[in-house]
Amino acid sequence: MATATTRKTTLGPLHDRVLIRRLEEQDEKHGSIIIPDTAKEKPQEGQVIAVGTGKVTADGKKLPLAVKEGDRILFGKYSGSEVKIDGTEYLIMKEEDILGVLA
Numbered sequence: 001m002a003t004a005t006t007r008k009t010t011l012g013p014l015h016d017r018v019l020i021r022r023l024e025e026q027d028e029k030h031g032s033i034i035i036p037d038t039a040k041e042k043p044q045e046g047q048v049i050a051v052g053t054g055k056v057t058a059d060g061k062k063l064p065l066a067v068k069e070g071d072r073i074l075f076g077k078y079s080g081s082e083v084k085i086d087g088t089e090y091l092i093m094k095e096e097d098i099l100g101v102l103a
Contacts, residue, residue: 016055020046072102
């Protein structure tokens with residue numbers, strides 16, 4: 001009997017890039033108005049899944065990133081590039097596009 005094996009894809013960002021998963025916003029109900037998913041804005045809050053090795057300066061030195069895996073962050077509305085890996089949507093962006101870390 002043959003069995004099918006599924007292979008999980010991993011992605012490691014390069015240099016000063018960060019892999020982020022968007023955090024879903026909680027639905028707040030105001031009255032009885034229902035807003036369809038297509039009209040909702042995407043959240044600007046996410047969780048850092050993976051970080052690159054660091055930014056390389058002009059003289060070849062590596063500067064470590066200020067964010068680490070597991071951090072909750074805020075980012076700009078149009079920041080990053082959307083990618084889909086194994087059915088899950090992620091964002092890849094440079095560290096400079098991150099606005100701040102949530103405590």
